[in-house]
Amino acid sequence: MSSDGTEGSVSTDHSPIIRFDHASFGFPGLIALKDISLPIYDGEFVGVIGPNGSGKTTLCRAVLGLLPPVEGHLHIFDCACSELRCHHRAQIGYLPQKGVVDRNFPVTVLETVMMGRYGALGLLKRPGKKDRQIAMDALAQVDMVSHKDTALGHLSGGQQQRVFIARALAQQPKVLILDEPTTGLDITMQHNVIELVQHLHDELKLTVLLITHDINMIRSRVDRLVLLKTRLYAAGPPAEVLKPEILHQVYGKELVITEKDLVIVEDYHHHH
Amino acid sequence: MLDLLAYDFMQRSLLASAMVGGLCSIIGVFVVLRGLAFVGAGTSHAAFAGVALGYLIGWPPLLLAIVFGLATVWLTGWVEERGRMKLDVSIGILYTTTMALGILFIGLMKSYNAEVYGYLFGSVLSVTPEELRIIGALSVLVLSLLLLFAKELYFIAFDQEMAEASGVPARQMFFLLLTLVALTVVVSLKTVGAILVFAMILIPASTAYQLTHSLRTLTLYSACFGITTSVVGVLISAIWDVPSGPAIVLLATAIFFTAVLFSPKRVKRTGVVHSH
Numbered sequence: 012m013s014s015d016g017t018e019g020s021v022s023t024d025h026s027p028i029i030r031f032d033h034a035s036f037g038f039p040g041l042i043a044l045k046d047i048s049l050p051i052y053d054g055e056f057v058g059v060i061g062p063n064g065s066g067k068t069t070l071c072r073a074v075l076g077l078l079p080p081v082e083g084h085l086h087i088f089d090c091a092c093s094e095l096r097c098h099h100r101a102q103i104g105y106l107p108q109k110g111v112v113d114r115n116f117p118v119t120v121l122e123t124v125m126m127g128r129y130g131a132l133g134l135l136k137r138p139g140k141k142d143r144q145i146a147m148d149a150l151a152q153v154d155m156v157s158h159k160d161t162a163l164g165h166l167s168g169g170q171q172q173r174v175f176i177a178r179a180l181a182q183q184p185k186v187l188i189l190d191e192p193t194t195g196l197d198i199t200m201q202h203n204v205i206e207l208v209q210h211l212h213d214e215l216k217l218t219v220l221l222i223t224h225d226i227n228m229i230r231s232r233v234d235r236l237v238l239l240k241t242r243l244y245a246a247g248p249p250a251e252v253l254k255p256e257i258l259h260q261v262y263g264k265e266l267v268i269t270e271k272d273l274v275i276v277e278d279y280h281h282h283h
Numbered sequence: 284m285l286d287l288l289a290y291d292f293m294q295r296s297l298l299a300s301a302m303v304g305g306l307c308s309i310i311g312v313f314v315v316l317r318g319l320a321f322v323g324a325g326t327s328h329a330a331f332a333g334v335a336l337g338y339l340i341g342w343p344p345l346l347l348a349i350v351f352g353l354a355t356v357w358l359t360g361w362v363e364e365r366g367r368m369k370l371d372v373s374i375g376i377l378y379t380t381t382m383a384l385g386i387l388f389i390g391l392m393k394s395y396n397a398e399v400y401g402y403l404f405g406s407v408l409s410v411t412p413e414e415l416r417i418i419g420a421l422s423v424l425v426l427s428l429l430l431l432f433a434k435e436l437y438f439i440a441f442d443q444e445m446a447e448a449s450g451v452p453a454r455q456m457f458f459l460l461l462t463l464v465a466l467t468v469v470v471s472l473k474t475v476g477a478i479l480v481f482a483m484i485l486i487p488a489s490t491a492y493q494l495t496h497s498l499r500t501l502t503l504y505s506a507c508f509g510i511t512t513s514v515v516g517v518l519i520s521a522i523w524d525v526p527s528g529p530a531i532v533l534l535a536t537a538i539f540f541t542a543v544l545f546s547p548k549r550v551k552r553t554g555v556v557h558s559h
Contacts, residue, residue, distance in 0.1 A: 075448045101450030107442075115548055116316065116441060117498045126438050130450025135431060162496040182449055 026089075028053050028185065028218060029074055034083035036069050043069040046083070047243050051220070053185075056212045058229045058249075059222045061239035062262055067222045068108065070239065071190050074220065076100055088185075101130040104179030104217075106189040112171060114164035120174050121159040124149055127181030142181075149180035152215075153207060169200035176207065186218045187211065193225060205229060226253065287521055295415050296407040296474075296521075300513035300531070303474045304483065306422045308509025310429060310467045311488035312502050313460055316440035322359055322461065324481045325374040327468045329355035329381035331477035334402045335388035344402070345417060348472060352465035355381060360461045364454065385477075405476030405528030407517055414473055421470045425463050436460055437498060474513070475528040483509065486535040493539075493546035508538060 027050035037043035044066040051057055059067050072078040073085055076095030085092040088099055104127070127149070128142040150156045153173040158166065163174065172192055179187055189208060193201040205225075209232050212219045223229055230236070236252040238245040240261045245252045287293050314323055333351030337344030355377055362373040389399060401409060410418075429436070435456045438446040447453035464484070471480040491504035516531030 077444075077448065097450040097452055099450075100448060103448070105445070105448045107445060107448070110442075115492065115496075117492070117496050117501045118441060119496070122498070123441075126434075126441065126446070127449060129434050129438050129446070134435065134452070138434070164496075179449075 025053065027051055028088060030084075030086045031073075032084040032086070034073070034080035034085045036066070036073050036078055036080055039081065042081075043241070044073070044239070045242050048083075049237065049243060049246055051218065054216050054218055056209075056219045056232065056234045057221070057237055058226075058233035058235070059220060059237045059239060060224070060226055061244075065240040065261075067239055068190055071105070071188050071220070071222060074186070074188060075103055075105055097130060098133070101182050102185045104182050104184035104187045106172070106175050106179055106187075106192055108190045109168070109172065109192075109195055112164060116164060118163050119159070120155060120161050120163055120166070121146060121150070123163050123174050124177045124181050127178040131182055145183065146177075146181045149177040150174075152180055152211065153177045169196050169203065172196065172200075172204055173207065176204075176211075180211070180215075184217065186220065188220045188222075190222045191224065192221070193223065193228070201225070201228065205232070287518075292408060292410075293521060295410050295412065296517055296527070297514055299410045299415055299418050300407050300474055300517045300527070301510050302418055302422045303471045304487075304509040304511075304513025304531075305506050306425060306467055306509075307471055307480070307483035308487035308491075308505040309502060310425065310463055311484040311486075311509070312491070312498075312505050313429070313436050313440055314464060314484055315488040315492060316437075317443075317457075317460065319460070319464065320481075320485055321371060321374050322356060323464050323468060323484050325359065325378040325381070326352050326355050326465050327472070327477045327480045328378050328385065330465070330468050330472055331402060332381040332385035332388065334472065334477075335385045335399055338396055338399050339388045339392055345414075345469060345472075348402075348469045349466065351381065352469050353462060356461035356465045357458065360458050364457075401476075402472045403477050404526060405472075405474055405479060405531075407474040407527040408521065410473055418470050418473075421466055425466050425470070428459065428463060432456060432459060475531055479528040479532045482532040482535060483513070486532070486539050487512065490535070490539045490542045493542040493548060496548075508535065512538065 029051040031047040031049040034047045035042055035045045059070060061067055069078065073080065073092060074087060076087060076092055076099065079085070079093035087095055088102065090099055124146040125138055125142065128138050128146060132138060132142065147156065147159070150159055153176050155170065155173050155177060158170065163171065166174065176192070192204050192208070196204065205228050208219060208221060211217055221229060221233065230249045230253065233249060235247055236245070236249050237243065238252050238257065238261055244261050245257050314320060330348040330352040333347035333349070334344040336342070337347040359370070359374055359377065362368055363370050435446070435451050436459070438451055439453050439456050439460070443453050443457060467484065468480055471483060475483050487508035488505045490508050491501045494504055495501050512535040513531050516534050517527050519525065519534070520527035520530040
């Protein structure tokens with residue numbers, strides 16, 4: 012409990028676009044996140060870390076407006092979570108945790124990305140040339156234009172992740188939320204995906220919420236880290252959050268800090 | 284055979300079967316993609332219970348079929364959304380309960396009623412002009428709604444949570460799809476019967492699914508299979524005097540297994556593209 016989440020290197024001269032105010036999520040008796048107070052500012056790159064089951068995905072679903080708080084308040088674009096309308100949701104691009112893609116689902120890469128336009132377009136409107144152009148631009152951002160007519164099921168896991176990121180971009184979002192985008196990818200692909208996210212943040216000035224287990228990979232890239240374990244344990248610049256005493260509180264003995272200040276997840280006892 | 288086509292009843296039944304075949308196979312595409320196969324099976328039995336009740340109390344059977352069908356799909360959808368119970372369990376219970384009601388209603392009837400059995404096993408050759416009009420009107424309604432909301436239904440079939448997160452009213456679209464499935468089942472009751480109607484929704488779309496990676500082609504193939512098997516099935520039924528429902532469904536099944544044998548997807552399974 013070292014921080015109330017308001018400190019950080021980002022200027023606070025404007026009001027946050029996402030604001031948690033003593034918000035709790037879950038069901039009565041089964042609270043996944045408790046008493047969260049956290050502002051997220053326009054253009055920030057925020058990394059969300061914490062052990063398994065610490066409420067990271069719950070935080071995602073809340074920001075998407077899919078899970079209103081049971082206590083406290085959550086405001087997204089100055090709108091209460093429960094009042095978030097479809098056109099607000101369209102401004103938040105989301106890459107869910109990697110699920111199993113039905114290999115035979117009849118959909119091409121371009122069609123997948125075009126789905127990102129559907130919410131923004133609204134009902135009863137057919138996507139036109141402009142939407143197609145936006146989708147093609149999104150594919151170009153993730154370097155997948157040459158695969159536009161390939162069946163989605165024929166791509167590798169890393170390529171599918173890029174396509175899903177392109178779909179989120181096709182929404183022309185203000186906020187991009189990525190839930191463990193590197194899980195199940197090989198090490199090169201992991202770096203590629205994280206670099207792509209960094210690039211999108213820099214180039215498109217997107218507010219990015221990146222949920223991950225890989226603290227080392229993102230520590231030098233994010234503006235702020237948010238450390239969760241049902242409660243908000245710390246939020247601030249990586250150097251302030253990644254302190255041995257804080258990490259120890261959250262991760263217990265599984266995590267050590269080496270002399271070079273690298274975080275390694277392993278059994279503490281083996282070193283003593 | 285040309286003599287047969289001169290009869291009014293034959294023209295009506297061919298028209299009815301073509302409409303039902305087309306409608307079932309097109310909605311079937313979304314049912315197969317969204318994984319609602321079992322929901323349709325449950326709905327057809329519920330709709331049959333509605334028909335039986337209609338004959339028992341002297342109300343319009345198709346109206347009660349719609350009421351029973353809608354109640355079942357909405358309850359199913361609600362249970363799935365709540366995640367309280369596994370979908371196959373809840374449908375299994377509804378499926379057998381409504382069938383039990385149907386049998387009970389038949390048992391309560393004072394006399395044997397051949398028309399009720401027509402709805403159970405299908406008797407397209409006895410479709411009346413009024414029934415044909417109802418089938419036509421409901422087909423137009425269902426197809427128009429499918430066309431209007433095709434892009435949303437496609438998205439929720441692919442990934443409903445993702446669709447909702449990106450600003451598509453996914454829950455409403457899911458209930459729309461369930462409603463359209465229920466209406467389709469009711470429309471088809473007279474043609475193929477409650478027990479077999481679901482084959483008409485599932486088989487043409489599954490056959491087409493073996494053959495293509497494009498939604499457009501998938502829908503087109505499915506409609507072609509559906510209409511062809513229905514019309515040819517009715518002709519077989521009339522010429523050789525066999526029941527129409529089984530004739531249609533067995534024909535569709537034969538085509539399905541042929542498609543499985545020659546599916547390009549089966550061939551591709553060993554040759555996935557691994558470009559980096």
